[in-house]
Amino acid sequence: MKKLNKALVLAISLALLFVLNVTGDTLAYYAVTGTATNVITSGGIHPRIHEQTKDGEPFPSQGIRVYPGDKVSKEVTVENTCNQPFYLRIRLTNGVEKLLASVEDVFAFEVNDAEWTLHEDGCYYYNHVLQPGQRTSHLFKEVELVREQVAGRFGGHTLTLTVSAEAVQSKNNPAD
Numbered sequence: 001m002k003k004l005n006k007a008l009v010l011a012i013s014l015a016l017l018f019v020l021n022v023t024g025d026t027l028a029y030y031a032v033t034g035t036a037t038n039v040i041t042s043g044g045i046h047p048r049i050h051e052q053t054k055d056g057e058p059f060p061s062q063g064i065r066v067y068p069g070d071k072v073s074k075e076v077t078v079e080n081t082c083n084q085p086f087y088l089r090i091r092l093t094n095g096v097e098k099l100l101a102s103v104e105d106v107f108a109f110e111v112n113d114a115e116w117t118l119h120e121d122g123c124y125y126y127n128h129v130l131q132p133g134q135r136t137s138h139l140f141k142e143v144e145l146v147r148e149q150v151a152g153r154f155g156g157h158t159l160t161l162t163v164s165a166e167a168v169q170s171k172n173n174p175a176d
Contacts, residue, residue, distance in 0.1 A: 046082040047130075047165040051075070054141065063158075066145050076139040078165050080130045086167040088130050089123040090116075090139055093162045106159055109140040129170045139163075 051059035054073040066072055078088055092103045115137040116124045126136050143161060 044082055045084060045086050045167045045169055046080070047086070047088060047167040048079045048081045049163055049165050050077045050079060050135070051163065063160075068145050071142050071144045073141070074143050075141050076163055077136050078126070078130070079135045080132050080167075083132045085129045085131050085170045087170050087173070088126040088136065088165060088167045089119075090126075091123045091164045091166065093164070094160055103161070106146060107161055108144040108146050109142065111140050112138055123166075130167075 052075050053059060054075065059074050064072060076090070078090065080086060094103050094106050111118065111124065115127055116139055117127055118124055124139055130136060145159070
């Protein structure tokens, strides 16, 4: 009987080891993990604003002294300096030192309506996709300091006209 019990215990032990071995392999099979790293780099859009005089000279970065009614040569264009075509808009803002005033309150300029469109958001949109290496036509060629608006209100103050360009890729981005 002892031999039978030993044989039975040995058989059960072997069966248990077999079951644990099979189960362990199965658990290991379902527990295997792996890691993959995928690098995706987005491109950059790079509009470059050019401001120059009618003579082709850069517009002075320190500004110039003007008086109400003066007209200043200032041609504003934008260049696509990246390798992707993009849509473009320009926002004009101004300030009187720390007091804000609308652009129309202070400056007058003739916009190139054939190439640029003013939208209700206050931005001027370029009517074409700007291709890599291309430059827009001018937004305007000169700026006038509006005499009637400026003479009494802003005399002796520093007036600024800020030109900001915003671009978005045109590829896979249909225009509305």
